[in-house]
Amino acid sequence: MTRRTATKLGLAAVIVAILGLSGYAARSHLINAMMPAGSRPGAISFPASTPTPAGFDAAAAKLSADFPGQAFPHVERFKKAGIQAYEGPRTCLGCHPEVKYKDAATGADRSEDLMQNLTTSVHYRFFSRKHPNVWGFNGALADDFPMGMIDRPCPKPGSFAFTAWAETVQTKDGRTLSEGCGQCHIGGQYQAPLGELMPGYETLGTEKDAIDCLICHSAGYDMNRKQVVRDGNGYARWDQDRSLKAAMSVGKTTAQTCLRCHQHNLGGDIYVDEADPSFMQSARNTGKDRPRVMHPGSKRGTPFSPSWDVHAAMGMACTDCHATEGHRIAKGMNTTTMMANDLPGVEVSCEKCHTSSPHKANALLATDLNRHTAKVACLTCHIPSIGPDNMTMRDFSRPTFEKDAGIYIYSDTVKETAPGKGIAYAWWNGDGSFLGNPIGDNPNNAGLYSFYKLQHPWPEFASFDYKGWYEKTMRPIAKRKPSKLYPFKLYNGRQHIDLGNAGPFGGMFVPYNLPVYYATGNPGKAGQAELAKPMMKMMYGLMFKYDLLDRFISYMDVGEWNTGAYEDALALRHVEPRWIPTDALLEVSHSVRKDGALSCGSCHGPAGVIDWKGLGYTDDQAKRLAAVDYSSKVALPAPPAPPAEPAQ
Numbered sequence: 001m002t003r004r005t006a007t008k009l010g011l012a013a014v015i016v017a018i019l020g021l022s023g024y025a026a027r028s029h030l031i032n033a034m035m036p037a038g039s040r041p042g043a044i045s046f047p048a049s050t051p052t053p054a055g056f057d058a059a060a061a062k063l064s065a066d067f068p069g070q071a072f073p074h075v076e077r078f079k080k081a082g083i084q085a086y087e088g089p090r091t092c093l094g095c096h097p098e099v100k101y102k103d104a105a106t107g108a109d110r111s112e113d114l115m116q117n118l119t120t121s122v123h124y125r126f127f128s129r130k131h132p133n134v135w136g137f138n139g140a141l142a143d144d145f146p147m148g149m150i151d152r153p154c155p156k157p158g159s160f161a162f163t164a165w166a167e168t169v170q171t172k173d174g175r176t177l178s179e180g181c182g183q184c185h186i187g188g189q190y191q192a193p194l195g196e197l198m199p200g201y202e203t204l205g206t207e208k209d210a211i212d213c214l215i216c217h218s219a220g221y222d223m224n225r226k227q228v229v230r231d232g233n234g235y236a237r238w239d240q241d242r243s244l245k246a247a248m249s250v251g252k253t254t255a256q257t258c259l260r261c262h263q264h265n266l267g268g269d270i271y272v273d274e275a276d277p278s279f280m281q282s283a284r285n286t287g288k289d290r291p292r293v294m295h296p297g298s299k300r301g302t303p304f305s306p307s308w309d310v311h312a313a314m315g316m317a318c319t320d321c322h323a324t325e326g327h328r329i330a331k332g333m334n335t336t337t338m339m340a341n342d343l344p345g346v347e348v349s350c351e352k353c354h355t356s357s358p359h360k361a362n363a364l365l366a367t368d369l370n371r372h373t374a375k376v377a378c379l380t381c382h383i384p385s386i387g388p389d390n391m392t393m394r395d396f397s398r399p400t401f402e403k404d405a406g407i408y409i410y411s412d413t414v415k416e417t418a419p420g421k422g423i424a425y426a427w428w429n430g431d432g433s434f435l436g437n438p439i440g441d442n443p444n445n446a447g448l449y450s451f452y453k454l455q456h457p458w459p460e461f462a463s464f465d466y467k468g469w470y471e472k473t474m475r476p477i478a479k480r481k482p483s484k485l486y487p488f489k490l491y492n493g494r495q496h497i498d499l500g501n502a503g504p505f506g507g508m509f510v511p512y513n514l515p516v517y518y519a520t521g522n523p524g525k526a527g528q529a530e531l532a533k534p535m536m537k538m539m540y541g542l543m544f545k546y547d548l549l550d551r552f553i554s555y556m557d558v559g560e561w562n563t564g565a566y567e568d569a570l571a572l573r574h575v576e577p578r579w580i581p582t583d584a585l586l587e588v589s590h591s592v593r594k595d596g597a598l599s600c601g602s603c604h605g606p607a608g609v610i611d612w613k614g615l616g617y618t619d620d621q622a623k624r625l626a627a628v629d630y631s632s633k634v635a636l637p638a639p640p641a642p643p644a645e646p647a648q
Contacts, residue, residue, distance in 0.1 A: 027200045036534035039191040041207045048085040059245040075248045086247035099326035104346045117326040119203040122340040125196045126150035133431040136555025137505045139473040148340030158396040159511040161192045163535050166228045166236040169518045171406030178228035179293045179514045182238045184261040186212045190235040212240045220249035227287035258318045268298025270389045273305035297412040301390030302591035334430035336587045350378040377486045381598040392416045396495040397577030399521045408521030420609030424490045429481035434555040436584035440483030442616035449616025456579035461504040488585035499574045500565025503558035531570045540566035
């Protein structure tokens with residue numbers, strides 16, 4: 001028996017013994033006791049004001065003034081029940097101990113404990129365990145494995161939810177800013193719900209008490225309250241709006257309530273749609289005393305707002321497309337980077353409403369356009385551009401000082417918005433690689449298409465046989481389901497990499513300490529400061545190695561998690577800023593437009609935005625598709641017949 005095997009078995013035996021001798025609550029306390037002090041949940045006091053009857057009526061009147069014509073039935077319900085203060089989830093649970101919903105797959109009526117439904121959701125956990133369409137570069141399906149924003153680096157500030165949860169940043173001119181992953185999370189604890197990653201964990205009462213129900217359900221929620229505060233124990237957390245006014249205005253979620261967090265990912269933190277600024281509440285209400293850092297450069301560049309999206313202009317809610325089972329929400333069955341998914345078997349698609357033959361207005365073109373839907377996704381034509389404030393290539397290793405913000409910020413070295421530039425096109429069967437590559441193959445069966453394109457090779461792996469690896473490992477996965485042509489947002493980031501935990505497809509990011517990064521503009525020092533945190537040292541230890549990080553790193557075809565790399569990384573030895581070897585293609589599905597959609601001539605003809613050769617067409621096919629100007633044609637000729645499927 002090797003020393004490593006003996007250590008692993010010994011550790012496993014200790015954990016099994018501890019967990020076997022304790023109940024669920026005791027297990028949770030034991031797990032948290034193993035965490036650094038600042039990463040444990042605690043009892044948090046959220047002051048609740050108790051207004052006079054006149055104050056109650058004034059709050060109700062203010063709601064009516066702020067939302068003319070909108071009914072808020074909880075005003076009368078609170079009055080009849082004698083509720084004079086909102087005390088967090090316990091107030092909600094007084095009337096709503098259970099959640100009733102229809103099974104998203106079968107339509108059957110279901111009932112479930114509300115808090116159990118909520119704390120097992122992606123919106124609370126920040127991860128899910130089922131990923132039936134995410135593949136590692138080692139050819140293994142990354143399923144039955146906790147994965148989501150809790151353990152994947154964010155390309156906005158360049159850090160981890162593991163540690164960068166609630167931070168205050170001091171600017172050059174003496175202001176204090178709020179920053180960290182916790183601002184987009186319904187939990188109100190001092191840290192991400194890390195215990196949920198461990199087997200046998202049961203969410204503690206103190207964690208449930210800190211949940212922010214109102215940020216999703218209150219029309220009158222004040223986003224200026226969402227800023228970092230520091231409690232008497234010295235630990236930082238994100239504050240919440242627990243006012244009676246906010247509680248009075250609860251109801252079903254709307255696009256505006258969802259976008260308090262999700263516009264950050266879609267349209268970014270800077271752009272505000274003047275046609276209806278209510279879709280950008282976070283950008284307009286950044287915090288009273290310690291405003292949140294507003295990140296320039298949108299992750300996807302696809303705002304969901306009336307000027308950009310036909311569905312937003314119609315007043316649709318997010319849940320009109322994203323089916324729900326209580327607090328579990330379907331993301332859809334396709335993914336590249338948004339890997340956490342409550343309901344991975346539930347489809348979210350255009351065809352659910354529009355059918356597979358949606359074109360009817362122009363009788364001359366309808367047949368040809370509807371024929372395209374067999375191989376071309378609706379979004380390919382109907383997302384014709386992305387917003388100007390977006391990121392295409394982001395260099396974290398070369399921050400620049402922003403005078404107005406008073407902090408150093410990453411450099412967005414390339415910002416493309418046009419189709420064929422900022423928007424790339426790829427074949428996609430709905431699966432994704434571990435680092436955000438859409439997996440698919442050209443249905444012409446010519447064997448010329450590869451979804452993995454090595455744009456930024458690393459010198460350590462110059463001899464790696466990428467072509468041979470692709471044909472052996474990835475092409476069978478790419479061909480296992482039919483592919484369509486989809487649009488994607490092109491992106492890559494240059495960030496410090498722990499080369500002691502790296503392989504031919506990338507490596508472990510060195511997270512940046514946000515206060516140091518923003519204040520000094522020195523990413524190396526910021527990396528060292530973050531690695532010095534006890535939680536990062538624990539991440540390089542045994543607690544997370546065998547249950548999480550060995551598998552995580554194996555999907556990057558590295559082998560196993562190298563805990564011995566910690567001291568080198570802390571000293572910035574064997575650490576360098578690198579671009580990821582292949583550019584990521586981020587799925588885009590919002591900013592859908594009817595007017596201004598791509599037309600025949602946008603893709604075909606001498607000015608077409610499609611790289612036909614890059615999509616794996618033969619020379620003859622590519623020449624034909626690119627050379628003919630279809631812009632003046634009433635209808636398209638029949639496409640060339642694909643080669644026969646090669647014999648197996």
